[in-house]
Amino acid sequence: MNTTADVISPPAVDSLLENSLRDIGIPPCPAVLDRIVREMRKEAPDFKHVANIINTDVALGASLIKTANSPFFGFRSRVRSVNEALMVLGLTVASKAIAGIILRRAFPITPALERFWDSSMRIARLSGWLAQDVASKTVSSDDSYTYALFRDCGIPVLFNRFPAYETMVREANNETVKNFTEVEETHLPTNHAMVGCLLAQSWWLPEETCFAIRHHHDLQVIETPAISSPLASRYHIAIAQLAEFFLQRHTGLSHTCEWPKLGAACLKLLEIDENDIEPIFNEARIIIQAED
Amino acid sequence: MPHPHARGADTGAGFLDRATCLHRVSHIAAETSSTQQPLAALWIGLDRLKQINQSFGHQGGDIVILQITQRLREKTGGRSEWYRMGGDEFVCLLPDTNADQARKFAAELIQVIEAPLRFGELLLHPSASIGVVVLEENEDSFMFLERADHAMSAAKRQGGGRIVVSGEEPTPGRMGILLAREELAIESQLHEALENGGLALHYQPIVSLDGHIEGVEALMRCTTGNGSIPPGKFIPVAEKTGLVTRLGEWSLLTGTGFARELANAGLRTKVAINVSRAQLISPKFSQALHAALMCSNVSPELIELELTESLFMDISAVVQDNLRAAREAGVSLAIDDFGTGYSCLANLKDIPATKLKLDRAFVIVLPHDRRAFAVVKAMTQLGRELGMTVVAEGVEEMNQLDALREAGVDAIQGYIHARPMPKETLLTWLKERNPT
Numbered sequence: 020m021n022t023t024a025d026v027i028s029p030p031a032v033d034s035l036l037e038n039s040l041r042d043i044g045i046p047p048c049p050a051v052l053d054r055i056v057r058e059m060r061k062e063a064p065d066f067k068h069v070a071n072i073i074n075t076d077v078a079l080g081a082s083l084i085k086t087a088n089s090p091f092f093g094f095r096s097r098v099r100s101v102n103e104a105l106m107v108l109g110l111t112v113a114s115k116a117i118a119g120i121i122l123r124r125a126f127p128i129t130p131a132l133e134r135f136w137d138s139s140m141r142i143a144r145l146s147g148w149l150a151q152d153v154a155s156k157t158v159s160s161d162d163s164y165t166y167a168l169f170r171d172c173g174i175p176v177l178f179n180r181f182p183a184y185e186t187m188v189r190e191a192n193n194e195t196v197k198n199f200t201e202v203e204e205t206h207l208p209t210n211h212a213m214v215g216c217l218l219a220q221s222w223w224l225p226e227e228t229c230f231a232i233r234h235h236h237d238l239q240v241i242e243t244p245a246i247s248s249p250l251a252s253r254y255h256i257a258i259a260q261l262a263e264f265f266l267q268r269h270t271g272l273s274h275t276c277e278w279p280k281l282g283a284a285c286l287k288l289l290e291i292d293e294n295d296i297e298p299i300f301n302e303a304r305i306i307i308q309a310e311d
Numbered sequence: 312m313p314h315p316h317a318r319g320a321d322t323g324a325g326f327l328d329r330a331t332c333l334h335r336v337s338h339i340a341a342e343t344s345s346t347q348q349p350l351a352a353l354w355i356g357l358d359r360l361k362q363i364n365q366s367f368g369h370q371g372g373d374i375v376i377l378q379i380t381q382r383l384r385e386k387t388g389g390r391s392e393w394y395r396m397g398g399d400e401f402v403c404l405l406p407d408t409n410a411d412q413a414r415k416f417a418a419e420l421i422q423v424i425e426a427p428l429r430f431g432e433l434l435l436h437p438s439a440s441i442g443v444v445v446l447e448e449n450e451d452s453f454m455f456l457e458r459a460d461h462a463m464s465a466a467k468r469q470g471g472g473r474i475v476v477s478g479e480e481p482t483p484g485r486m487g488i489l490l491a492r493e494e495l496a497i498e499s500q501l502h503e504a505l506e507n508g509g510l511a512l513h514y515q516p517i518v519s520l521d522g523h524i525e526g527v528e529a530l531m532r533c534t535t536g537n538g539s540i541p542p543g544k545f546i547p548v549a550e551k552t553g554l555v556t557r558l559g560e561w562s563l564l565t566g567t568g569f570a571r572e573l574a575n576a577g578l579r580t581k582v583a584i585n586v587s588r589a590q591l592i593s594p595k596f597s598q599a600l601h602a603a604l605m606c607s608n609v610s611p612e613l614i615e616l617e618l619t620e621s622l623f624m625d626i627s628a629v630v631q632d633n634l635r636a637a638r639e640a641g642v643s644l645a646i647d648d649f650g651t652g653y654s655c656l657a658n659l660k661d662i663p664a665t666k667l668k669l670d671r672a673f674v675i676v677l678p679h680d681r682r683a684f685a686v687v688k689a690m691t692q693l694g695r696e697l698g699m700t701v702v703a704e705g706v707e708e709m710n711q712l713d714a715l716r717e718a719g720v721d722a723i724q725g726y727i728h729a730r731p732m733p734k735e736t737l738l739t740w741l742k743e744r745n746p747t
Contacts, residue, residue: 048508056508062536157368173602180605208601208640217564217602220557223508229557244367244430 048222049121051076052114056223059110069110070102073117082120083113115165118222119143122168126175131185135175138266141307143167145262148306150254152299153289158254166228166255167262169219170235173211176218181207192275199236199277212236231255236277242284257285265303326380326395332402335392336452339406350406351413354442354459355383355420357399358471363435371430372399378428379437386423402459410445410476417441417474425472440466444477468494497548500535505557509534512565513731516740517583517702519722520715524744525702526581526615528724529566530731531558550587559590560599567607567614569734574613578741583615583645588622594629597636604640611641615666620648623658631661638663648704650690659697667694669720671705678714688718695719 054072058064073080080101087104088097098104105113123136147164154163177184183206191202200210216233231252234240240248241256264278286292291299327335339350357379364372376399383393383401392404403420405413424439442462446455458477466475504510511534514527533540549555566584573580590596604611616637622630623646637644645666646659650673669690676683687703694701703715706725715723729740 053508056506060503060507060509060534060536176606180608204598208636209598209605210602213595213598213602214606217560217599217606220505220561221564223506225506226502226557244371249365250368 049125051079052118052121052222055110055114055117059114064110066102066105066110069113070100070105073101073105079117079120083108083116086116086120112161115161115224118224119165119168122172122222127179132175132178135171139168139171141266142170142259142262145265145303145306146255146259149258149262149299149303152302153291154254154258158251158258162225162228162251163255163258165224166231167259169215169222169224169228170232170259171211171215172218172232173213173215176214177203177207177211195276195279198238198280199275227251228255235259236281238281238284241281241288253288257288260285261289261291262303265300266307268300269304269307326393326401329394329396332394332396332404333452333456335394335404336446336455339404340446340450340452340455343406348407349409350404350446351408351410352405352444352446352455352459353403353413353417353420354396354444354456354463355401355403355424356440356442356463356467357424358438358440358467360399367430374430375428375435375437379424379439382423382426383420386420396456396460400463402456410443413443413445414474414476417443421472421474438472440464440471441474442466442477443474493544494548494551497540497545498552498554500537500540501533501545501549501552501554501558503535504533505554505561507535510558510561510565511733512562512569513733514569514582514737515724515731516729516737517722517724518728520720524580524741525700525722526583527737528583528617528731529562529569529585531562531585550589553589555587556589556593559585559587560603563599563603564606567603567609570613571607571609572734573738573741574609576738576742578738578745579613580741581613581615581643583617585647586616586618588619591618591622591630591633592627594632596633597640600637600642601640604642612643615643615645617645617647617668618662618664620646620651623662626658626661634663645702646699649694650686656693659693665699666702667697667699668702668704668724671725674703674705674711674715674725675707677711684714684718687715687720691719 051072055069058069058072073083083101083104084098087108098107108116123140126132126136143164146167147160150158150160150163174184174188178188181187187203187206191199194202200212203210212233212235216229219229219232227249230249234248234252235256241253244250244253260277260281263275264282267273267275267278286296336350336352343350357376360372360375363375380393380401383403387393387403392406394402394404396402405416408416421439421441424437428435428437440463442459442465444455444459444462462475462477462479466473500509511532512529513532514529516527517525519525531542531546533542533545546555549558562584563586566582570580570582573582586596590599600616604614618634634644643666644662644664645668646662646664647668648670649667651670667690669687673683673687673690677687678684691701700721701719702722702724703720704724706712706715706723706727708727712723712727732740
């Protein structure tokens, strides 16, 4: 295996990340994200200072401008600078968008992982749209987007650490009865949902997002209201699951057995009747095709 | 039912508002001033409504309020007057009722409220906190209701589902209220810190008596826009609110990551991470520990878990499984703050710990308190017999160190060597002591 190729990342990614990839399985909170969230903590955060931090990483700045201009956020005027992007997104949304941009860069570039990230990105975009469409009173679309982007981030971590993990994922994807994470746990002392939750916590993502990542294969959490399960988390799980189902239907490729296991509970939570699925799917197709 | 003469806005379900309540109290007080008839009020606050709203949406909270208010009305009939003071707070005025009668009535109301309530397929167990107050001579209606509110807050601070009579609060007067507000503020700051990078671990070295560095203990620090919060204040709030599990998992990942950084820098130093009771009673603890070890890619013998002694008052099968799993993973265990609180020698033999940390309370009175010295010596002997390394915490002075050496402890931790410090400072400190 060409190890150099495995750890290539864009030149501006901070050195902490690059170092960590060689021997630490999980990318620690990137320094740039850490600096931004710390600035946000101040009583009067200095947008100009945050913009300066982001501008030290040209690729990051460009990605953030692109994000702010995407139809997903629906701003009328076109954003041209990082400063303007911060103004229109606000620091909270911007920090989550930045986390999402850096996440993909924090892992080695391999063909298998590229496909994984592309798929996560498509699910995330569609989740953001679905949140506006079916659950705007309960969750914000940028939170649903961020959740879906990070939902499976434990997979590349375990993928890097265990050569046999790809086989385990295949086995879990084909499992029609047992919970996905239960299959992982027959081979490992942990699972990708727990790993992803720890990563999200250390990247300072909102609690509801972390909880949803941890329980996204847990049928009981989706279907049973409980004091300990935030409603927003349950919605995030259901929305991303629906988005994944729509994308699989659209492409005709089904890589997982999750919808037969979790779909009914997701629809019930989102109060979507079987008869309503087709009209929503038809609208979703337009969104998916627009992005293809 | 509201009094027929009451005026004011109906806040829904037939309840009158706060202004009407104040007016009504003044009116009754004026009417009864000559007859000396007592007037009592109950300030009722429903517990955990915020959590219910978070879990089931505001619709869930509304259903709970509606069902409980219906029960209260059925229970009280025409005996009392009801007012809604806020989303989940109600006042019941009880003319011609003294403190004892009001307290008994409050107890009956709590029983009514606590009956399980069906919400969809789920059974909820509601509870309420009640403040009881009796009008004092020349007291105005505002003060009267404020005292009722304070008493209700005191009941909530005790964990809810309780009755507190005004004047009998465990933390009387203004301080009590400040404490409740402070706790709420700390909870909100903790949430903010968890999402805004406000948490950090500082590290304090543990040094053996021959100068060898045994390891470092990771201690959590929390900083928000309002400044830093002392651990003595935020840890109890985290424990009460359940946030302690999330803080604990964050510590596990950050602490194991730092052990890896130290190893990368050529410093194979053990990092001790505090683990709370809430974490260890969870069947998922072992998964979280393995995830942290795996993510940090750190050798498990470089990690130690410090277990609070309060854990040992009740060691369940889940806790035992978790401790066994930690040992099987190669992580070592230390018993923290030993000697105070819940020491149970019977449990000590069943815990697979390799380190015993003596509470600082025994150290600060050394060397003058000979009885404390005798206890330290006996505990050290006990730890040794059980094959454990014995560490004394909170060592600040040379004469304390001498006494501990005489008692036979193996290592010490405290300001005498170093205060807890940020990781960058610790790295320099360790390199200076280990130039090779």
